[in-house]
Amino acid sequence: MKKETKCIQAGYTPKNGEPRMIPIIQSTTFKYDTSEDMGKLFDLEASGYFYTRLQNPTNDYVAAKIAALEGGSAAILTSSGQAATFFSVFNLAGAGDHVIASTAIYGGSFNLFNVTMRKMGIDFTFVDPDCSDEELEAAFKPNTKAVFGETIANPALIVFDIERFAKAAHAHGVPLIIDNTFATPIHCRPIEWGADIVTHSTTKYMDGHDATVGGCIVDSGNFDWMAHADKFPGLCTPDDSYHGITYAEKFGKEGAYITKCTAQLMRDLGAIPSPMNCYMLNLGLESLAVRIQRHCENAQKVAEFLSGHEKISWVNYPGLEGNKYYERAKKYMPDGTCGVISFGVKGGRSAAEEFMKHLKLAIVATHVADAHTCVLHPASSTHRQMTDEELIAGGVAPDLVRFSVGIENVDDIIEDLAQALENV
Numbered sequence: 001m002k003k004e005t006k007c008i009q010a011g012y013t014p015k016n017g018e019p020r021m022i023p024i025i026q027s028t029t030f031k032y033d034t035s036e037d038m039g040k041l042f043d044l045e046a047s048g049y050f051y052t053r054l055q056n057p058t059n060d061y062v063a064a065k066i067a068a069l070e071g072g073s074a075a076i077l078t079s080s081g082q083a084a085t086f087f088s089v090f091n092l093a094g095a096g097d098h099v100i101a102s103t104a105i106y107g108g109s110f111n112l113f114n115v116t117m118r119k120m121g122i123d124f125t126f127v128d129p130d131c132s133d134e135e136l137e138a139a140f141k142p143n144t145k146a147v148f149g150e151t152i153a154n155p156a157l158i159v160f161d162i163e164r165f166a167k168a169a170h171a172h173g174v175p176l177i178i179d180n181t182f183a184t185p186i187h188c189r190p191i192e193w194g195a196d197i198v199t200h201s202t203t204k205y206m207d208g209h210d211a212t213v214g215g216c217i218v219d220s221g222n223f224d225w226m227a228h229a230d231k232f233p234g235l236c237t238p239d240d241s242y243h244g245i246t247y248a249e250k251f252g253k254e255g256a257y258i259t260k261c262t263a264q265l266m267r268d269l270g271a272i273p274s275p276m277n278c279y280m281l282n283l284g285l286e287s288l289a290v291r292i293q294r295h296c297e298n299a300q301k302v303a304e305f306l307s308g309h310e311k312i313s314w315v316n317y318p319g320l321e322g323n324k325y326y327e328r329a330k331k332y333m334p335d336g337t338c339g340v341i342s343f344g345v346k347g348g349r350s351a352a353e354e355f356m357k358h359l360k361l362a363i364v365a366t367h368v369a370d371a372h373t374c375v376l377h378p379a380s381s382t383h384r385q386m387t388d389e390e391l392i393a394g395g396v397a398p399d400l401v402r403f404s405v406g407i408e409n410v411d412d413i414i415e416d417l418a419q420a421l422e423n424v
């Protein structure tokens, strides 16, 4: 199936007389005839559902659709993108371990790594995504367990060189994790470029309607854990909390990572989305391919309008010819990038704030990447916990305005921008 077809058809196939739409199994528990039947589930000897904190059929149908879209072997949905980012790393690294992350990542991911996960004893080295080979090489340590990057960084819009970082990670026997939220699998499938694990904030384009917060982790099924067993004892040695199961042996390359994530992290941390929210996410996924196309067409026109405007000091959009990442975006995302643009208003920080006050259609929101056009000044909101130095290292200028182009008629969006700029 092509990606547009997968958006509609993948993950759930009704049998004779069953509902066409994914059923909402809004039940915490599942009934079994004997304790023995249930015991087999607890021992992971049989597959099935017993408690929705770990797994639910509605969630699994939707996860299977995203796995199909990304070309992965298995997936799990989480209650937020933050939970997906946390689980994706914590499933591989614990106290005493080390992870390499790109500096150009979502502010929430940066804070999770640099503050909260450091408190848990995990060390991080942040590297410039455009660093030299020597710098990248020097970041690896004997206890490095993963490399983390973002396809199109929110909000810096830096395009990550997935293939290059995948090669470096694999040369050191560790997987590459990619946050593919902004590109979506409609425009980029990181697994095809060597990524091993893909994460999403499904809150953004996948849901696409400002309706549900959620996340997803997809495993490519390609990383050979057993070939690096010394680095990944959690996957390659018996789990005492599951009667001595060794995930990589029992579930193989295709299933080990997501099974461990479910059996240990969901069991103990419980960041599961509700079946109702997963149902709503699926509605968003059904129209993802057509919406993404419109987002990009609109964003391209808005970027071109802004580039020619006398009151705009700079425009950053990887789909714009002459952009620093234009060529790299063409390689990884030949059909388009995303609907998010950033720019500076002449007069800096205060001019940007003044301009935003006059917008009528574009609302000021901490959100991004959905049907409604919205606008944000990261330095005074989402990224306010970062110092100016950290902001600049992450590609977020203090005067940067993030503009998320929706799927309204683009003429209305441009008219709104024009009148607001007139008032500055």
Ligand SMILES: *Cc1c(COP(=O)(O)O)cnc(C)c1O
Pocket (backbone or CB within 6 Å): 080, 081, 082, 083, 085, 106, 108, 109, 150, 154, 179, 181, 182, 200, 201, 202, 203, 204, 213, 214, 215
């Ligand atoms: C929003 C976002 C996240 C965090 O997701 P939530 O659903 O808000 O928890 C992670 N990565 C990227 C790229 C994001 O845009």
